[in-house]
Amino acid sequence: MAPRTTRRRYLSGLAIAASASLGGCLGDAVENDDPDADGGDAPSNESGDGEQDSSDDDADDASGSPAATLRQYVEASAEADDPAAVGAYFHPVHPFHPDNLDADNAEEWLLNDDSVAEIETETVDRDVTLEAVLSAPVLQASGVERDAIADALEGERTAVVDVTVTDESGVTTEFSAATVTADGEWTILARALGASDDASDPSDEPADPSPFDARVVDEVTFYPDEDRARVHFVDSPVADSVTAAAETAYSSRSSSTPEAITYFDLSLDPAGDEVLVTATIDGETRPVHREQYPPSDRAVDDVTFDTDRDDALLDAVARVEFSGGQTGDRLAVASTVRGDETSVEPADTVTHLTVGIDPAGDEVVVTLTDGGETEEIHRERYHA
Incomplete structure (x- = not known):
């Protein structure tokens, strides 16, 4: 298989304007089996984050766990050839869900060429509020309706997961994601980037990145x-x-x-x-x-x-x-x-x-x- 053109979107400033209508359902697109429990060789969390992937209270309400969903999303971004397989980890109202993202943009924004060496996750004690979710850049730029986000949160379990991704060249990127249950599955409702020491792609570097303390x-x-x-x-x-x-x-x-x-x-x-x-x-x-x-x-x-x-x-x-x-x-x-x-x-x-x-x-x-x-x-x- 020929290598894909480099796309560092999930590791860089995430921004998109999705004008498609919002809707659809997640169905069976996401398989939230915890990779830590299947004995496979996929990168996994070895940080001891304390997450109970399948023994949380009311675990029968949703399969998998927030941390497992984020790990699988990162792995799919690096390994999948079909952007819909990556977009399926997002909530149906999110612009990156396959029902909402134009096919011409999907590959650019959802597939990443960098091999993942390590993924660390930590589920943190932080409220997933409506205002917090609405502050996510992608949701703002795409104009997702406030009521749609409120409906997505209503009556569902939520969690915030901090994620640290290290690629094979040693570049480390950190981000946080708000997850929410939908149709019995954990999904990504919003993600916002944290700091990254990645500077390998000049097109992704911000203007004047070096310190200047004026x-x-x-x-x-x-x-x-x-x-x-x-x-x-x-x-x-x-x-x-x-x-x-x-x-x-x-x-x-x-x-x-x-x-x-x-x-x-x-x-x-x-x-x-x-x-x-x-x-x-x-x-x-x-x-x-x-x-x-x-x-x-x-x-x-x-x-x-x-x-x-x-x-x-x-x-x-x-x-x-x-x-x-x-x-x-x-x-x-x-x-x-x-x-x-x-x-x-x-x-x-x-x-x-x-x-x-x-x-x-x-x-x-x-x-x-x-x-x-x-x-x-x-x-x-x-x-x-």
Whole structure:
């Protein structure tokens, strides 16, 4: 059998826009026999996670276990040739379930070429709430109805499983998944990525992945009546120098002593402009903030950060609200430190996207692709 084109989607920033209608049933598509109990050679959990695969309370309500389902899903992603065999591990309302995923996208998103050397799972004591599930990037991007998720949770058993996957080259990826019973089987209702040290596929790497600990911009205030922007700096800027510029109006301000200033004022082009702030540390210069002008033409309306999510699949998230006026082929939101990405196609079909962030500090970058060209339209940093 000829090797498949490399697809690292289940190990990288998982994001898709599934526009198909939701429905169908799981039936007998998933076989949740625990691989630890069948004596086979498939990779298994040897971490002593304490999960009782077939002796949980009310075990007769659902076959298998949440951890076994996740192990089988990961193995199938690496070994299966039919994407429907992988998609069958997802709940019928999930965009990756065979009834919902377009055949043209199924192989790209569900099959993975990397051989799995080890899988560790741990079923954790964490609530599977409606809000937690709705925060999963794939469900957000695909527009799964809130009521459909609520119905999927109603009266069913739920569990959160933390998964660590190590491939044969030693690359390790961690993610969490919310599982729920459906028709007597454990299924995956939502999955959100955690950190990964995988950097073997440049197309999957987030922008500016290496550390850059600049702390510069607090906020940007626009004055449309004056076509002016004020870039406010944090109390104790961390940068050797900083520059704020209006890209169209060519207005710019710089300082090699940013700790001595509180703000920069910039003149803006009333026909349309962008404010770009760059910082330099130890001779390295990078963009640290970008916003569009005027406000009426902005694609990004607001970015909020939530780092108090004890009951969620993601410890911390950034929620990017869109104005509704954005157009283009694809809209993507990525976190450069944690390395998560969420996208939607086309761009005008979404009101907000959520991406996982590192609660210790991260950066959110929004890009818009149209006609084959990708443009960064917003960049914002979160400081703990």
